[in-house]
Amino acid sequence: MSGPYAIRGSVSLPEAELMWRFSRSSGPGGQHVNTSDSQVELRFDLAKTEALPEVWKRRALERLAARLVDGVVTVRSSEHRSQWRNRETAAVRLAALLAEATAPPPKPRRATRIPRGINERRLREKKARSDTKRGRSGRDWS
Numbered sequence: 001m002s003g004p005y006a007i008r009g010s011v012s013l014p015e016a017e018l019m020w021r022f023s024r025s026s027g028p029g030g031q032h033v034n035t036s037d038s039q040v041e042l043r044f045d046l047a048k049t050e051a052l053p054e055v056w057k058r059r060a061l062e063r064l065a066a067r068l069v070d071g072v073v074t075v076r077s078s079e080h081r082s083q084w085r086n087r088e089t090a091a092v093r094l095a096a097l098l099a100e101a102t103a104p105p106p107k108p109r110r111a112t113r114i115p116r117g118i119n120e121r122r123l124r125e126k127k128a129r130s131d132t133k134r135g136r137s138g139r140d141w142s
Contacts, residue, residue, distance in 0.1 A: 005095035007052075007102065013095055014051045019043040020087070025078040039078035040086040042094055047071025056102040063101040073097070 004012035022037035046052075046060055046068065067073055075097065077090035 005091050007095055007098045011052060011056070013044070013091070013098070014049075017044060017049055017051060018091070018094075019045075022083060025081075036083065038081060038083045038086055039076065040083060040090045042075045042077075042087075042090040043072050044075075044094055044098075045072050046098075052098075052102065059104075060098060060101040064097070 004015065006012045019042070021041040021043070023039045023041070024037055025039040046057065046064065048071065049057065052060065061068070061071070064073055073094070075090050075094045077086040077093065080086050080089065
């Protein structure tokens with residue numbers, strides 16, 4: 001593995017809290033496919049972790065509620081033929097998922113009024129376009 005996976009800032013995934021499980025991948029792969037466990041399942045107990053600040057943990061538990069099973073988030077990877085590359089992919093994917101889930105909420109939008117001049121100009125242009133189109137009809141051309 002290429003070291004700790006940073007979530008955001010100085011917070012990273014602790015290797016001791018990651019639970020790995022390996023199994024055989026589906027799909028083509030020749031003779032090699034029946035002998036190697038290249039599919040990776042990475043589990044991280046979000047509810048019991050001490051690595052995340054309390055505010056981040058609460059936010060992540062709330063945002064990832066649909067993905068959690070007993071407070072544990074699971075990520076699978078089987079797109080590579082190598083178990084090593086699948087481990088890397090799964091760990092990076094989990095770190096990205098946690099970074100997104102722990103991000104602070106966006107600032108609320110401040111309502112602003114449209115300036116009167118802009119609205120008047122829009123209505124003027126609309127009226128001019130309407131007049132142009134009305135002038136194209138051949139009713140009065142006799």
